[in-house]
Amino acid sequence: MCIGIPMQVIEEGDGHALCRAADGVHRIDMCLVGAVPAGGWVMVFLGTAREAISAEQARRSADAIEALGKVMRGEGGFEHLFADLINREPELPDFLRPAATDPT
Numbered sequence: 001m002c003i004g005i006p007m008q009v010i011e012e013g014d015g016h017a018l019c020r021a022a023d024g025v026h027r028i029d030m031c032l033v034g035a036v037p038a039g040g041w042v043m044v045f046l047g048t049a050r051e052a053i054s055a056e057q058a059r060r061s062a063d064a065i066e067a068l069g070k071v072m073r074g075e076g077g078f079e080h081l082f083a084d085l086i087n088r089e090p091e092l093p094d095f096l097r098p099a100a101t102d103p104t
Contacts, residue, residue: 003065004043004050006058009036019044022062060084 007019007028012035019028019042029048036042041058042049053061063081070078079086 002045004045004061005065006053006061007042007044007049008058009038009040009042011038012036017042017049019049022065 005021007021007026009017010020010025011018013027013030015029015031017028017030017036019026021044026044026047028042028044030036030042031048033042033049033052036049036052041053041055043051043053043057043061067078067081070076070081
């Protein structure tokens with residue numbers, strides 16, 4: 001399994017960029033997404049940016065990764081990292097919802 005890591009572009013290059021993640025600065029292949037200006041965010045899989053994302057998407061992904069780390073270490077106190085899910089019923093994405101049937 002591969003987990004995407006949100007990274008912020010700090011310097012553009014020709015086909016690559018220097019990006020900052022929680023664990024430091026990395027040289028990332030940008031060929032699949034094209035140029036992303038400094039300050040922009042990308043989702044990175046195995047050293048390659050696969051998608052330009054918003055700062056909000058980056059924050060939510062980073063929070064989920066932090067929560068996963070806490071769970072793996074047997075720590076609690078990660079509920080705040082899923083604030084967007086608290087007190088809300090889960091919803092299936094459209095493609096998983098049953099198809100509407102014709103009652104006739």
